[in-house]
Amino acid sequence: MSSELDWPARYLAQLATQRRLSPHTVAAYRRDLAVLARLCEPAAIETVEHAMIRRYAAKLHGEGMSPRTIARLLSGWRGFFAYLAEHAGLAANPVDGVRAPRRAKGLPKALSVDAAVQLMTANTHGHPEPAELCNRAMFELLYSSGLRVSELTSLDLAWTDAKSLSWYDLAGGDVVVTGKGNKMRRVPVGAPARAALAAWLAVRPPAQDGSAALFLTARGARMTPRAVQQRLKQHAILSGSPVHVHPHVLRHSFASHLLQSSGDLRAVQELLGHASITSTQVYTALDFQHLAAVYDQAHPRAKSK
Template identity: 50%
Template sequence: MTDDELGLVDKYLEHVRVQKRLADRTVELYSLDLQKLCANAAHADVSLLKVQNTHIRRWVAQMHSGGRSGRGIALILSGWRGFYTWLGREGLVPSNPVQDVRAPKAAKPLPKALSVDDAVQLAEFSDEEADPWLEARDNAIVELLYGCGLRVGELVGLDAKASTAAKGWIDAQAGEAHVLGKGGKRRTVPVGRKALEALQRWLEARALAQGAGEPALFIVPQGRRLSAKTVWARLKRRGLQAGVATPVHPHMLRHSFASHVLQSSSDLRAVQELLGHANIATTQVYTRLDFQHLAKAYDAAHPRAHRLKK
């Protein structure tokens, strides 16, 4: 790397510090990114002013294979892109070699699901010191979320009785939940015995409330329809009380429902229908969860699974 090229880097950093008034920490990060660019160019025996699109793509591939995250690579590319944009405005390069280069997409994190033991522990938890009315309601909420795989919006949208205006309702006689999902798509989900028993206890408690005339199935003590925000707060609190190590939220119970059904049945298409996914590719993430579960069981049980310790 020539002194002239290093001078260009220094001049650019001075530009972003003075002209663009970037924070000192940001300038420091830009400097580190450009040091990496200089090192790559030197290793490839190419001048900074002669770097091509193919060089950038090769260096991105090397960073990715070296374990750097997609987000980290994107930040580095942003620094490089700004440098070459400035060089272009100075008339020093004919085009920006970073312009159409994008970082690899970061892998979507797996949805977090409870273990079967934790899910059952949460569902069977009973707070003897709590208000019996709230206890009956919250228990029914847990049983329906975990037992039916409902979205929290679908849950709070349920009415106590079926009607033409209802977004959703539960037919206790048939053991079915009728819900209105994303995109206005209706679906019917079976409701298990435990959920029906919890629902019956809640309906008996609900009938004594001042909001018994409210159409919503789940209500607050003041009689209004329960909000999704309140469900989140109550579940988090209940998870802590039940001794579940992982913070619990409504979608975690939906993930747990899907994962546990798939572990038992291996019927991906059925899980897709139960969840109301329009595309089976959305449901396929649970096959990764299922494999993760099997891999953990293998590591724990198989005598040849453990790696040798160095």
């Protein structure tokens, strides 16, 4: 195998052009390969062998890197060497058989039903300004439909043309979003969220660039995920929330509360846009935690020894 070609650059170009991964995902793969290049310097990364990968994983763990991050790095490296096997004649993938250190499996953080309702109904401004109406519509929609923050900010006012990927269907009372893997799904929007959206649309100014973005910043630009995070964090603080709240907490809360009420894991999977039900099953543990808490509080012999 020739080491004269810039294989990392060719691999990243293939991810961007042929597999059409998002710029953020390609950037993440680039960072993964940069870590590998640093570890094996001065050797070229396409010359790395199995024993070296094992040493690198152990080294990173010894430096304090979390098992989750190491597992993600190994996954990224494995994809690169699979590409080399296909295009450069690499005999074997050196990452195969290398596992990240074991990690404790944490559960996603979700608000209680009461805390979620309190957060949604809290009035953190004395009167409804356009920014407050925009915030309320975004937060209600995140909790009502379980959207990822990137899906929320990609929403347009309505379907405009064949290039539209995500939009709010006012007539249908739902949103159509394109999530991970370019998988499109339609998700219902609850009545409080629809009312909040109507209030926001009544005062929404024209977008600065003339786009059909549903949510806009104060300057008339499409809302960014970072701006949503900052606004939600500030809203949670002002509303007296005892925990840090970020957009994914509302997604977790949506899934947990829906599962508690319906028990329909497949439906929750479809609404979240999970490719595998394994990703959705973590919410069954949250549901059990809720049931256990109810038992501890209500059963007369729950605390009996």
